[in-house]
Amino acid sequence: MSDSPQQSDDWTNCPEGVxxxxxxRLRVDEARDQSAQVMRSVVALGVLVVVGAGTAWWLTAPNLxxxxxxxxxHSHFAEYHGHLAxxxxxxxxxxTSMAHHLEVCGACRAKFKQQFPGALQAGLKDAGRWLSRSDxxxxxxxxxxx
Ligand SMILES: [Zn+2]
Numbered sequence: 001m002s003d004s005p006q007q008s009d010d011w012t013n014c015p016e017g018v019x020x021x022x023x024x025r026l027r028v029d030e031a032r033d034q035s036a037q038v039m040r041s042v043v044a045l046g047v048l049v050v051v052g053a054g055t056a057w058w059l060t061a062p063n064l065x066x067x068x069x070x071x072x073x074h075s076h077f078a079e080y081h082g083h084l085a086x087x088x089x090x091x092x093x094x095x096t097s098m099a100h101h102l103e104v105c106g107a108c109r110a111k112f113k114q115q116f117p118g119a120l121q122a123g124l125k126d127a128g129r130w131l132s133r134s135d136x137x138x139x140x141x142x143x144x145x146x
Contacts, residue, residue: 068097074106081116096140 068076080098082088090098091093102109113120 027070068094068101069109070101070105073098073101073105074111077112077115081112081119084116084119 019138076090076094076098078088078094078104079088083090083095083098102112
């Protein structure tokens with residue numbers, strides 16, 4: 001059972017069909033690579049969609065204690081405008097909720113701006129910047145929960 005050195009160097013013509021099947025195998029591999037690539041793209045897209053939907057949900061859904069819905073926000077527009085203008089007293093909780101909602105909800109912010117042009121600039125800029133800080137958010141959530 002000794003390997004003769006000639007045997008490994010012994011090149012012969014390929015039997016019929018070997019090259020064809022080799023080519024076929026390469027094409028199959030290629031197709032598999034392509035479908036793997038497509039799968040990766042689909043997975044990446046899926047992740048994007050989930051993250052996007054999650055972000056949209058986080059931005060719009062009332063997921064913090066004390067947070068108000070868009071409908072509630074709309075119903076307090078006039079009150080809150082009076083509060084911003086300094087000629088009405090609003091429940092501090094409501095004022096905070098309104099400020100927060102108008103900060104995170106673009107739709108309500110646009111509507112409020114349309115209804116009371118310029119009112120948000122003065123009042124919300126500071127409150128919004130302060131409220132959007134993550135440490136403030138956390139503290140706020142703890143206070144509301146307790
Ligand atoms: Zn809203």
